[in-house]
Amino acid sequence: MQLAINIAVLTAIYALIACGYVLIYRVSRVLNLAHGELMMLSAYLLITTASLFSKTPFIALGAAIFLSLCVGVLVYLFLMRRMTGEMVLAAVLTTVALGVLLRGLVVLIWSAQQQNPAQALGWVNHSLPVFGGRISAAGAALIATTALVYVGLFLFLRFSRYGIRMRAAGQNPLLAAQRGISLHVIYALAWGLSTLTGALAGILISLDSGLDSTMVLIGLKAFPAALVGGLDSLVGALLGSLIIAAAEVLMIYYVDALLSDVVPFLVLILMLVFRPWGLFGTREELDRV
Amino acid sequence: MNPLLRVEKLEVVYGRAITSIQGISLEAHKGEIVALLGTNGAGKSTTLRAISGFLGLDDARVTEGAIHFKDNSLANRPPYLITKLGIVLVPERDKVFPNLSVVENLSAPVATAGANRKRLEEMAFTFFPKLAELRGRTAGLLSGGERQMLALASALVCGPELLLVDELSLGLAPVVVEDLAQRLVEIRDKLGITILLVEQNATVALSIADRGYVLENGRVVLDGDAARLKSHGDIQEFYLGGAGERRSYRDVKQYRRSRRWYG
Amino acid sequence: MSSREPRASGYFRSSYAQGLRLLETRTQWTALVLFLTALGIFPFTATSFQLDLACQVFLAAIGAIALMLLTGYAGQVSLGHAGLIAAGAFTAGILFKEFGAKFWITIPAAAVVGALIGLIFGLPSLRLRGLYLAVSTLALHFIVVYLGGEYETKRGFSTGILIDAPRVGDFIIRDRKIWYFVLLSFAAAALLISLNLLRSRTGRAWAAIRSHETIAEALGIGVPAHKLLAFVISSSMTAVAGALFGYYRGFVSVEAFSLFLSIQYVAMIIIGGMGSLLGAILGAVFVTLLPYVIEYAVAQLPNARSYAGMLAAFNYAAFGVVMILFLIFEPQGLVGIWRRVQNYFLLWPFKQKPLGGGRK
Numbered sequence: 073m074q075l076a077i078n079i080a081v082l083t084a085i086y087a088l089i090a091c092g093y094v095l096i097y098r099v100s101r102v103l104n105l106a107h108g109e110l111m112m113l114s115a116y117l118l119i120t121t122a123s124l125f126s127k128t129p130f131i132a133l134g135a136a137i138f139l140s141l142c143v144g145v146l147v148y149l150f151l152m153r154r155m156t157g158e159m160v161l162a163a164v165l166t167t168v169a170l171g172v173l174l175r176g177l178v179v180l181i182w183s184a185q186q187q188n189p190a191q192a193l194g195w196v197n198h199s200l201p202v203f204g205g206r207i208s209a210a211g212a213a214l215i216a217t218t219a220l221v222y223v224g225l226f227l228f229l230r231f232s233r234y235g236i237r238m239r240a241a242g243q244n245p246l247l248a249a250q251r252g253i254s255l256h257v258i259y260a261l262a263w264g265l266s267t268l269t270g271a272l273a274g275i276l277i278s279l280d281s282g283l284d285s286t287m288v289l290i291g292l293k294a295f296p297a298a299l300v301g302g303l304d305s306l307v308g309a310l311l312g313s314l315i316i317a318a319a320e321v322l323m324i325y326y327v328d329a330l331l332s333d334v335v336p337f338l339v340l341i342l343m344l345v346f347r348p349w350g351l352f353g354t355r356e357e358l359d360r361v
Numbered sequence: 362m363n364p365l366l367r368v369e370k371l372e373v374v375y376g377r378a379i380t381s382i383q384g385i386s387l388e389a390h391k392g393e394i395v396a397l398l399g400t401n402g403a404g405k406s407t408t409l410r411a412i413s414g415f416l417g418l419d420d421a422r423v424t425e426g427a428i429h430f431k432d433n434s435l436a437n438r439p440p441y442l443i444t445k446l447g448i449v450l451v452p453e454r455d456k457v458f459p460n461l462s463v464v465e466n467l468s469a470p471v472a473t474a475g476a477n478r479k480r481l482e483e484m485a486f487t488f489f490p491k492l493a494e495l496r497g498r499t500a501g502l503l504s505g506g507e508r509q510m511l512a513l514a515s516a517l518v519c520g521p522e523l524l525l526v527d528e529l530s531l532g533l534a535p536v537v538v539e540d541l542a543q544r545l546v547e548i549r550d551k552l553g554i555t556i557l558l559v560e561q562n563a564t565v566a567l568s569i570a571d572r573g574y575v576l577e578n579g580r581v582v583l584d585g586d587a588a589r590l591k592s593h594g595d596i597q598e599f600y601l602g603g604a605g606e607r608r609s610y611r612d613v614k615q616y617r618r619s620r621r622w623y624g
Numbered sequence: 625m626s627s628r629e630p631r632a633s634g635y636f637r638s639s640y641a642q643g644l645r646l647l648e649t650r651t652q653w654t655a656l657v658l659f660l661t662a663l664g665i666f667p668f669t670a671t672s673f674q675l676d677l678a679c680q681v682f683l684a685a686i687g688a689i690a691l692m693l694l695t696g697y698a699g700q701v702s703l704g705h706a707g708l709i710a711a712g713a714f715t716a717g718i719l720f721k722e723f724g725a726k727f728w729i730t731i732p733a734a735a736v737v738g739a740l741i742g743l744i745f746g747l748p749s750l751r752l753r754g755l756y757l758a759v760s761t762l763a764l765h766f767i768v769v770y771l772g773g774e775y776e777t778k779r780g781f782s783t784g785i786l787i788d789a790p791r792v793g794d795f796i797i798r799d800r801k802i803w804y805f806v807l808l809s810f811a812a813a814a815l816l817i818s819l820n821l822l823r824s825r826t827g828r829a830w831a832a833i834r835s836h837e838t839i840a841e842a843l844g845i846g847v848p849a850h851k852l853l854a855f856v857i858s859s860s861m862t863a864v865a866g867a868l869f870g871y872y873r874g875f876v877s878v879e880a881f882s883l884f885l886s887i888q889y890v891a892m893i894i895i896g897g898m899g900s901l902l903g904a905i906l907g908a909v910f911v912t913l914l915p916y917v918i919e920y921a922v923a924q925l926p927n928a929r930s931y932a933g934m935l936a937a938f939n940y941a942a943f944g945v946v947m948i949l950f951l952i953f954e955p956q957g958l959v960g961i962w963r964r965v966q967n968y969f970l971l972w973p974f975k976q977k978p979l980g981g982g983r984k
Contacts, residue, residue, distance in 0.1 A: 103755055154952050161701060164755060165894060166951050168887055173944025179937035233468060240458045240469040247455055250413065252444035252471035252519050292883075299759060330777070334770040337763035341748070344760045348752050 074205040079314075079321045081211040084218040086313035088273040089294035091225060091306060092266040098304045099242045099262040102152070102163045106171035107270055108291020110147070113174055114140035114271030115189065115278035115287065116182045122192035129193040137271050144267025148260045156259070175285065186284040189275070197280060210280035217272055225265075225306060238262060242304070289333065293320075296340035302353025311351060315339065363432070364388040365555050366412070366448075366523055371426035373407050373416060381407045381421065382579040389523065389555050394545065396566035396587070397559045399576035405559045406453070408576070409525055412557075413450040414440040430523065447473050449521035453528045456512035459501030463492055466500050466515050473520040484552070485514035488544055506537040513544070523555045524548070530562040538562070542569045567591050646819060663808060667801045675800040677913065682807035683869050684908035686814045688892040690861035692904035693818055696893055697827065698854035699834030700749050701758040704765030706885035708859050710878065711741050712866025714772045717785035717876035727790030727797075731867050738863020739856045741768070746855030750848050753837070765886060773878040784877030787870055803872060810868060814861055818901055821857070830854055884940075891943070895950050897957025906958040911943075918942050 089111065096104045104110075118136035125132040151170060155163040190197050190210070198209045229235040241248040241258045249255055274287060297316040301308025320335045343350065366389040373381045382404035389395045399405045410416050411423055412435065428435040433446060458466050467485060472478050486493045489510045495503065500511060509529070516524060526545070530538040546569050548554055560566035567573060573590045575583040583593065590596050647653055667675055687709060694700050712734040719725040719733055741764075748760040776782055789798045797806060821827050829850045832840035841847045870876040888911055896907025922938055954960055 103759075151948065151952075158955070161754060161758075162951055162955065164758070165890065166948060168890070169944045169947035169951065171944070172884070172887060172940050173948065176937045176940025176942070176944060180934055180941060183934075184937070236461065236465050236469045237471075239465075240461060243458045243460055244455050246415070247452060247458065248469070249440040250415075250444060250450045250452060251469060251515065252441050252449075252473075253469065254439075254441045254471075295759075296763070299756075330770070330774060334766055337766045340763045341760060341767075344748055344752060344756060344763075348756050 077205040077207050079318050082317035083314045084215040086294040086297040086317055087310050088218045090298035090309040090313055092270040093298040094309045095262050095266040100259055104167045106167040108288040109171040109174035110267050111270040111274035111291050112287040115274040115283045116178055118189045118275050119187050140271030141264050141268045144263040145260050148263035186282050188282050190279045214276045293336045296336040300343045302350025305352035308352030365391045367429040369427045372424050373411055373421055374424045375421040385581055387574050389557055392553050394556045394570045396570035396573035398563050403576040404579040409559055414438050414443040447522035449516045449519045450525040451512045451516045457500040457508055462497050464496050467518050470515055470519045481518045481520050485517050489514050505533050525557045527559050530565050667804045675804055679803050679807050681909050681912045682811040684912045685811045685905050686865035687862050688904040688908040689814050689818050690858040691889050692893050694854050694858035696899045698830035702761040703758045703886050704761035705889040706881045707765035707768035708862040709866035710772050710881035711768050712863030713870035713876045716867035716870045720787050721785055734863045734867035735860045738860040742856040742859025746852045749851050769878055784875050790871050891947050895957050897959030900959045903957050903959040915939050
């Protein structure tokens with residue numbers, strides 16, 4: 073039972089991160105390889121807001137999330153906007169460079185020591201009993217948040233006008249512009265939403281298990297989850313996360329703990345060889361790149 | 362009366378090297394259907410792109426001349442702002458969002474300021490009743506004719522004053538083309554929308570247009586009323602497939618001598 | 625071709641054989657001789673620290689040239705270059721530790737292992753393009769590094785494998801000066817091999833594949849074979865660089881082969897300029913020296929002491945900034961700047977090249 077709970081929590085983590093990759097890729101065909109770093113940045117922002125609003129943890133939380141949203145929009149406005157129209161690969165490499173830059177900045181500003189935002193907020197991460205296993209409070213929050221985020225995103229993309237425009241811009245940016253949709257607004261929105269979900273993931277993970285630069289690796293491991301499901305599908309991201317998380321937890325439990333960092337990539341390679349566009353992805357993607 | 366759209370001595374250069382059109386001037390008055398004719402490479406699409414603001418993507422620039430729409434200059438405006446001014450393009454291909462349903466295709470466009478969106482969407486369905494039956498269908502699964510209908514309908518939702526239609530007839534059966542052409546006339550009559558129709562198929566274009574321009578090698582070589590163009594000998598021979606017998610190149614030369622130059 | 629229009633002064637080819645020559649003019653010969661002399665004299669005037677820098681540059685240059693062949697010429701993006709370097713270093717280390725193998729066995733062995741891994745790295749490229757390929761090489765990087773780490777822990781070398789200095793007979797390569805010449809000759813060999821590959825049928829096939837795969841196939845180029853070849857040659861070269869790296873450091877450990885190393889190599893070819901061997905070398909010099917420049921700059925800051933522990937962070941940040949600046953403002957890289965300067969002088973006193981003439 074504990075195993076199933078572990079899988080559920082890890083699935084939630086990966087899914088929450090993976091939807092950030094999916095959002096940006098779906099709209100602009102760019103892989104944001106700085107997603108892990110942006111996520112880490114959000115968690116560090118929480119450290120700062122926690123020290124500013126030490127009495128009111130929820131305000132600190134809200135402020136950190138809001139700041140992360142701003143960071144995402146700013147990244148688009150000042151960096152990625154210049155890369156629209158360039159080769160997709162150049163844009164991807166720009167995100168890689170951004171990631172390297174953020175990694176340096178985070179250490180410069182907050183130092184490389186392990187931090188504990190839960191403590192800074194004055195929260196205790198209780199361990200709760202469920203179905204004969206145990207789950208940490210932050211873990212439960214993770215699962216709830218992921219569910220909320222996915223339902224929210226689904227409703228947004230399906231029924232709201234901006235959601236529909238976002239899907240439209242992803243399919244045919246030219247036509248979208250002809251129909252009066254401002255691509256820059258849509259792209260900035262996608263970046264904002266993506267960092268927002270990333271921030272939720274980063275903050276909840278740091279509340280669960282502390283915060284240091286290894287968080288980038290978690291972000292990177294969620295990427296196979298997004299790809300296995302198909303980079304432009306939210307349902308795919310969810311299922312991909314489940315597959316990757318299950319493979320990882322079971323491998324660690326039955327085979328070797330050292331494998332944990334490799335398993336997602338092994339699954340990824342298998343997937344790429346047999347079905348490169350992922351479980352739910354659109355097949356034509358391959359030729360567009 | 363001032364024309365709705367006025368293009369003056371337009372010159373467009375691709376990649377700072379290749380001049381695509383030179384000295385093109387044309388006008389479209391309110392409530393007119395204007396046809397822009399010409400063979401491949403005559404500069405029709407470039408003219409259309411210059412008007413709709415899509416030159417920048419192909420590394421092309423308007424180097425001379427001006428485009429005026431209701432006293433606004435359109436030079437160097439991003440496409441979505443041009444749409445907001447009331448000029449909407451129905452492109453040649455990729456004209457619908459393939460993974461969105463018909464309804465979603467109609468709700469994605471941004472309407473011009475002050476337009477009554479509800480009314481526009483209803484209007485789209487009254488002009489194209491067939492779309493109402495296909496509401497939930499994914500646009501990628503529509504047939505060519507249905508797709509063209511959807512493209513026109515979703516352009517209408519933007520609430521345009523000037524509709525630019527690129528190759529209405531491309532890849533469609535003559536019956537469908539005729540039907541669509543009648544819809545365009547209807548749209549003009551009921552909504553007073555000006556239509557600029559770019560076509561290779563001169564027969565269709567001249568049958569519904571009030572006036573027309575003939576482009577060749579990046580220049581306007583002929584213009585005038587549709588009736589006048591239809592009866593013009595060169596048009597008959599080169600675009601309408603009339604005149605029957607083959608002629609020698611010497612006569613072609615004569616044709617070249619007879620055409621007028623503008624700009 | 626008539627040449628009535630005014631054009632740049634300079635050298636113009638008049639036959640295909642001339643186009644194939646590596647050195648075309650006397651000026652180029654003179655420049656090469658001068659450059660080689662300078663390289664030859666350098667170790668006798670340089671300090672030990674400068675020699676170390678030069679050796680690092682040579683090692684990086686081999687890797688960068690190999691990556692340039694793959695990415696810059698054949699157009700196959702790889703984000704797993706560090707994995708290949710690791711593979712070479714571990715081949716040398718393991719062969720040395722387990723079998724006491726000699727220098728002249730481990731280096732070719734590294735080349736063979738590199739070629740094999742290249743074949744495996746290359747297989748996904750038959751089905752994948754662009755981003756997806758980059759991702760699959762990224763995945764392979766993690767797998768190679770994992771295997772290396774696994775070896776280290778299982779055999780109890782958790783701090784890394786120590787390798788003795790290579791010896792040929794009684795002669796031990798330990799002195800920096802000797803290392804300098806060894807690495808220089810390896811780098812020169814890598815450069816020559818690449819130059820020759822690129823002016824042959826293979827090089828042209830790669831260029832065709834990079835431009836458009838389907839058209840290349842239609843022109844009768846064996847696309848899969850040439851793609852695999854690019855992977856094999858590039859990986860083999862990189863693995864040799866990795867083995868040399870292991871010997872030069874005297875020590876192999878997985879920590880050295882992080883993802884950041886891969887990013888550094890990609891940065892080299894971007895900063896240097898895609899599609900140019902000169903670019904690979906310039907990029908290798910730039911990226912290798914950048915940390916030292918930053919270290920120097922940080923040392924100049926007020927209360928430099930307090931920053932000493934954050935040097936790595938400064939490195940990361942500066943590296944990211946430089947890469948972003950190049951990507952946005954100078955996508956042609958250092959070579960682009962170099963060419964502009966060169967053209968400026970070639971065309972002086974004119975400002976622009978006339979259409980359809982001049983040199984590349």
